[in-house]
Amino acid sequence: MRTEPDDDAAVLHAVAAGDERALGVLVARHTPWLRVRLLRRYADAEVVDDVLQDTFVAVWRGASGWRGDGEVAAWLWSIAVRRLVSRLRHHKAPTPVGTEQLDTRLASAEDLVLQSVTHGDLGAALLALSPELRTVLQATVLDGLSTREAARLLHLPVGTVKSRASRAREALRRSLVALPTTDARGA
Amino acid sequence: MTSTTEHENAELLARYVEGHTDAAVSASVEAHLLGCPSCRAVVAGLVGPVVDPVWSRVRAEIAAPRHSVLIRALQRCGLRAGDAALLDASRSLHGPWALASFLLTASAALASWSGSVHGLIAYLTIAPLVPVLGVVAAFALPGFLADLTATAPYSMLRLALLRTVAVVVATVPVSVVVGAVIPGVGLLALAWLTPALVLCLLALVVMTWWPPRAAAIGVIVLWLTVVVLCAGADDVTTVLGAPAQLVYLVAAAAAAVLLVARVRSSHAPGGTA
Known part of the structure; x- marks a missing residue:
């Protein structure tokens, strides 16, 4: 199957060189899915639109902070979800931080597993978790947030996030071990 | 993969x-x-x-133009966007203010370097007055800020305090650093901050009655009187000693209350509201 030429990296280089039209291209390409995913995390369109604005402004001012490896989309998400967390901390207008401080490791092993699993064992195990454990797991593992950031996003004490995350991992591990090894999905 | x-x-x-x-x-x-x-x-x-x-x-x-590092730091502490724009607008005044405070404080510090009592008196007299003069200048200078005052939908107290902050931010660090690096000044380089605060607030209060120039002269005369009295009565450094600091803090609180009361009854510093 042919994948479309993904020239996001080239666009980002142009943005780093100060090309405003390139930023426009980036906004047009990535606003829709980022907006949907952010709204899943925080169902307030006004806040989410502020976050999107913050995100692309941060990209404009710190596009050179992109290390050039990995998916541009994953990098954008890591900025956006942290901008969301920081919006929620102080509801007034935050100052954009340099994007060079952001962690770009996001295409983790968990993502690769999830990419191949929809209704498989892991999916079932994930759904069997209580909503409290699942949201914590989602924030820490899937969204790549630190414990502290996840605590802010979910309005929970840091200690609670820590304990729920470890309980969620434990529950996932137990239910996956308990299942008969039907993983015919192939290695 | x-x-x-x-x-x-x-x-x-x-x-x-x-x-x-x-x-x-x-x-x-x-x-x-x-x-x-x-x-x-x-x-x-x-x-x-x-x-x-x-x-x-x-x-x-x-x-939109980017705010300076300083303003962005203040924004992070909760400064509103509108206030940031206003402070940025008055940034052009920072240069002259900083230069003036540098010259004043440097001359005073150099005077006290010689070790004579007169030099020390000069430093103690001039340093607390630098921010006051800056605050008064912010209201007395014609031009952009004055036009903005006339038209902006701003609470006058807010505007006055913002200007004061802008002045203090521009002048105090320079004065402290200059004072601290000159031998013979030592801790006194910090001790004058409280009288400076009192004098600034006092100047703002007086400016709700008098024009800026007259207010400045009044406050300067008041401070000179205090310094001269202390110098005549005892060691000149008592003017910044611990008991005196307490008096300044009380005076600052009183001046702040008075300022709020004056502005509440719609008398803004700098006149013509």
Whole structure:
């Protein structure tokens, strides 16, 4: 199957060189899915639109902070979800931080597993978790947030996030071990 | 790694966009979207016109001038955007203020370097007056700020305090540093900050009655009197000693209360509100 030429990296280089039209291209390409995913995390369109604005402004001012490896989309998400967390901390207008401080490791092993699993064992195990454990797991593992950031996003004490995350991992591990090894999905 | 880049079908993406997918499927779709431009394009086709509003806001923001490091730091501490713009507008005055405070404080510090009592008196007299003169200048100078005052929908107290902050931020660090690096001044380089605070507040209060120039002269005369009295009665450094500091703090609180009361009854510093 042919994948479309993904020239996001080239666009980002142009943005780093100060090309405003390139930023426009980036906004047009990535606003829709980022907006949907952010709204899943925080169902307030006004806040989410502020976050999107913050995100692309941060990209404009710190596009050179992109290390050039990995998916541009994953990098954008890591900025956006942290901008969301920081919006929620102080509801007034935050100052954009340099994007060079952001962690770009996001295409983790968990993502690769999830990419191949929809209704498989892991999916079932994930759904069997209580909503409290699942949201914590989602924030820490899937969204790549630190414990502290996840605590802010979910309005929970840091200690609670820590304990729920470890309980969620434990529950996932137990239910996956308990299942008969039907993983015919192939290695 | 993903040898099978089978695209999530359009129907699944539509259910995801509408929020009809469970947590596992959503997570799977989201992970897939990170690496799949064509599925992202499908999503873009499903969500309606969301790009233009975001783009116009981003463009407006990157077109706006960036605030200075200092203002951004203040914003992080809760300064509102409008106030930031106002402070930035008065930034052009920072240069002259900083230069004036540097010259004043340097001359005073050099005078006290010689070790004579007169030099010390000069430093103690001039340093607390530098921020006061800056505050008064902020109201007395003609031009942009004055026009802004006449037209801006601003609480006058807010405006007065903002200007004071701008002045203090521009003048105090320079004066402290200059005082601290000159031998013979030592801790006194910090001790004059409290009388400076009192004098600033006092100047603002007086300016609700008098024009800026007259207020400045009044406050200067008051401070000179205090210094001269202390110098005549005892060691000149008592003017900044611990008991005196207490008096200044009380006076600052009283002046602040008076200022708020005056402004509440719609007398703004700098006149013509």
